[in-house]
Amino acid sequence: MKAFYKTIQERIKDAEQQVSLDSENAIEESRRMAILLKELLNELRTRVLTVGFQDESEEIDFFRKIKPEVQGKLLYYNKVFRIETGRPVNFGTMYQTYFLTQLHRLEENFKEHISNSEFYRYYRSDSRERDNSYFTRGKMDFNTGLQSHFFESDPLFSTYYDYKVSRIIETDLLYQYLLMRTSNDLENTRVLLSDFGNESVNWTDSKNALIELIYALHATECIGNGNIGIRKVALAFQSLFNIQLGDVHHAFHRMKYRSGSRSIFLERMKSSLEQYMDKEFM
Structure with a gap:
């Protein structure tokens, strides 16, 4: 199983070495990466459903690290594609304002929905004591009030919190990208x-x-x-x-x-x- 995961990671690494998200290539290359990452995520799902995990430790590692790395980058490149297809064509004031607005929205969303959460502090501090609840399947507390995405997810290939880790990874990558695009x-x-x-x-x-x-x-x-x-x-x-x-x-x-x-x-x-x-x- 570890060898299979490593192959997935190497394929992502090789593809990203060819990526240059400058203004000329951002749309096409972000689309290409999103398609690849979606395919790799499907391959991971097939592997999990057919082979499964050796033990709880492997399951936790998968949903805490491996799946979010792929899914987080998928969310990121898809977001880049959406941002780039909506931006002004030429450089100038409108172009600068557009990316500054996108950066402001990201920062506001981060403050409101991510940074203040108990789980975010748990994940960033590299805590492990609740991993068996956060990163194994079928362990959800409906009394906490779940976000709607959970009800649309595959219960055999998802925990509630692996998606949250994916969003953290997406936000980190997108923040760096928008910093590059802004021109202060x-x-x-x-x-x-x-x-x-x-x-x-x-x-x-x-x-x-x-x-x-x-x-x-x-x-x-x-x-x-x-x-x-x-x-x-x-x-x-x-x-x-x-x-x-x-x-x-x-x-x-x-x-x-x-x-x-x-x-x-x-x-x-x-x-x-x-x-x-x-x-x-x-």
Whole structure:
């Protein structure tokens, strides 16, 4: 059973290495991931119904961790798809306002329905004493007042709280995504970089090349002694070079699994600099 679960996790990992949720690809790639995750969730259901669990410990692990990892990402990519298909087409004030509104809604929903709940505190503190009630099937207290989704779920493949964990995972992922999409920091960096006036300073190499450079600068701690996050550095470079980099984290994650050299741009840059130095002395 563990080998089967690991295969599912590897398939998700491999698929996400190909995902870049920037403005050009977000709709198609979020749709593709949602379809894949739905298929994997169905495979998990078939496995559970045909093979079952060896003991209660395996059942708890499945409903606390394994199923929510798949279901939470399914909810996340489906939400991204819905958000992206409803957004304004072009960058600008309407675009910025749209994503800021989405972020505000997420924060309000989190405060109202998630963060104040007893279960949220239990899950975040990694408590385990109630796991046999929360993450095994058929143990529900109707006196607590159940949310309607429970009555639509499959009792053989669900506990009430595995869905709650999935929603927590969805919220965490969506929060990071909407932070990437909002542009408060981007507007601030435009002000700081206004000394360029009307002069256009554009990045003319590939997006991956710039992302490679950004991560190299962060790794060497030469910007703010390494205390400035990747996202803020990326926003500064986006504003400086008039470019939208999209999801830099996923782009960098794919670089780590490149065949051959993983730092192609930096090696090319080093070679070009040395050639330029040699030319200067000629």
